[in-house]
Amino acid sequence: MRIFTILIAGVFVNNFLLSKFLGICSFLGVSKKVDTSIGMGIAVIFVMTLASAITYIIQYGILAKLGLEYLQTIAFILVVAALVQLVEMFIKKSSMSLYQALGIYLPLITTNCAVLGVCTLNIQNSYNFIESVVNGAAGGIGYTLAIILLAAIRERAEVSDVPEALQGFPITMIAASLMAISFLGFSGML
Amino acid sequence: MATQIIIPVVVLGIIALIIGVALAVAAKRFEVKEDERIPQVRAVLPGANCGGCGYPGCDGCAAAIVKGEAPVNACPVGGAAVAEKVGAIMGEAVDNSMPNVAQVLCGGNCEKAPRQTEYYGLKDCNEAVVANGGPKGCRFGCIGLGSCVSVCEFDALHMTDKMLPEVNINHCVACGKCVDICPKNVMTLIPKDQIVHVDCQSKEKGKLVRQNCEVGCIGCGICEKTCMFDAIHVQGNLAVIDYSKCSNCGACVKKCPTHALIKEGRKVAPRKGLKPVKKAAPKTKPAEA
Numbered sequence: 242m243r244i245f246t247i248l249i250a251g252v253f254v255n256n257f258l259l260s261k262f263l264g265i266c267s268f269l270g271v272s273k274k275v276d277t278s279i280g281m282g283i284a285v286i287f288v289m290t291l292a293s294a295i296t297y298i299i300q301y302g303i304l305a306k307l308g309l310e311y312l313q314t315i316a317f318i319l320v321v322a323a324l325v326q327l328v329e330m331f332i333k334k335s336s337m338s339l340y341q342a343l344g345i346y347l348p349l350i351t352t353n354c355a356v357l358g359v360c361t362l363n364i365q366n367s368y369n370f371i372e373s374v375v376n377g378a379a380g381g382i383g384y385t386l387a388i389i390l391l392a393a394i395r396e397r398a399e400v401s402d403v404p405e406a407l408q409g410f411p412i413t414m415i416a417a418s419l420m421a422i423s424f425l426g427f428s429g430m431l
Numbered sequence: 432m433a434t435q436i437i438i439p440v441v442v443l444g445i446i447a448l449i450i451g452v453a454l455a456v457a458a459k460r461f462e463v464k465e466d467e468r469i470p471q472v473r474a475v476l477p478g479a480n481c482g483g484c485g486y487p488g489c490d491g492c493a494a495a496i497v498k499g500e501a502p503v504n505a506c507p508v509g510g511a512a513v514a515e516k517v518g519a520i521m522g523e524a525v526d527n528s529m530p531n532v533a534q535v536l537c538g539g540n541c542e543k544a545p546r547q548t549e550y551y552g553l554k555d556c557n558e559a560v561v562a563n564g565g566p567k568g569c570r571f572g573c574i575g576l577g578s579c580v581s582v583c584e585f586d587a588l589h590m591t592d593k594m595l596p597e598v599n600i601n602h603c604v605a606c607g608k609c610v611d612i613c614p615k616n617v618m619t620l621i622p623k624d625q626i627v628h629v630d631c632q633s634k635e636k637g638k639l640v641r642q643n644c645e646v647g648c649i650g651c652g653i654c655e656k657t658c659m660f661d662a663i664h665v666q667g668n669l670a671v672i673d674y675s676k677c678s679n680c681g682a683c684v685k686k687c688p689t690h691a692l693i694k695e696g697r698k699v700a701p702r703k704g705l706k707p708v709k710k711a712a713p714k715t716k717p718a719e720a
């Protein structure tokens with residue numbers, strides 16, 4: 242039951258993009274087309290889940306045993322950066338078009354604070370291993386959901402009659418903020 | 432004390448080492464064979480990432496050239512020299528067409544076409560044009576606030592002290608940024624060996640042109656009649672040169688009553704294959720006044 246709660250909380254209630262406002266850079270950067278945002282979302286799910294698992298092992302297997310918990314941030318960044326490299330190689334191998342579509346935003350997952358955020362929150366909330374992995378996956382799924390929704394809105398906005406002053410990023414910001422407000426409605430669920 | 436420092440360093444070092452080895456193994460497994468010509472082509476491109484070729488930066492251009500989507504002379508910045516090098520890599524002959532160069536199609540400087548209103552806004556043509564089309568009387572002329580100069584990355588454009596931009600053709604690479612930014616479409620790209628220009632864009636009737644500018648084209652059509660090569664025509668109160676027919680002879684320049692036509696002082700190679708088309712004196716259309 243607790244795992245289910247974590248999953249729902251991660252996807253809807255504590256959505257990283259829309260209620261914690263982490264990882265906004267790629268949220269606005271890669272959400273032009275639904276196709277690429279799906280790819281980006283899957284990459285983030287992968288990185289977040291794996292990063293949660295590995296950082297859990299590092300935190301409790303190495304750092305806590307040696308009393309070096311203060312190295313948490315720097316060690317986690319190391320893990321996240323390496324994982325992103327791995328994902329980048331994998332995507333380049335498997336889908337060149339997705340690799341080109343993601344462009345600069347793929348390496349930018351390294352500095353995506355949502356990934357580091359999920360790892361740190363796992364430790365802060367003292368989740369166990371399973372819960373950490375579930376929370377990581379839920380964070381990634383929430384990210385994917387939000388970015389696909391925004392991409393769909395932007396595709397519609399592209400062909401709509403938007404006032405000239407609001408075309409492009411301004412209308413995207415407004416759409417994103419309205420999404421954040423509507424996601425606020427989930428906070429009563431748990 | 433020392434152990435407090437050494438232990439964290441060693442621990443982090445070991446973690447980093449393990450990750451590094453894992454990445455190295457993964458890099459070998461997921462290695463993608465790129466066309467080796469892409470980095471070669473990329474190396475001879477200028478690397479300005481100006482986007483003048485229409486691709487996202489020099490990397491995009493190099494990839495497109497190797498794929499065959501773009502011609503070997505796709506880079507407008509590098510010109511013939513780069514195209515030759517790229518052609519050598521790609522094993523293709525180079526189409527050495529005449530490079531383009533930016534040209535200011537307006538002669539209305541602050542003396543010839545004075546401002547009619549005072550403008551105190553931002554020093555940017557695209558801002559000024561919002562205020563009733565800019566401070567000049569002529570709706571088609573250069574605003575003279577130098578947006579083209581600030582956008583030029585190759586130091587090829589400068590404002591003269593009479594508030595007109597001036598192209599340094601030795602620096603201009605025809606990237607087209609000035610053409611894109613000019614709200615009045617005064618900037619254009621023309622073949623580099625073209626030295627006769629209509630220095631006016633005004634499609635107003637002759638009387639209005641005269642009111643607003645001393646050197647505007649009034650669409651009288653004298654140049655059209657003078658031209659031996661059928662290269663200049665009045666279209667909508669404005670003389671327009673067909674660069675493929677113009678021989679740079681400058682006969683029209685001498686006849687132009689308003690001096691809207693100019694001939695540059697520099698020397699260019701004569702164009703081949705142009706024969707005078709001797710026209711029967713056309714029925715004189717009365718000049719629109």
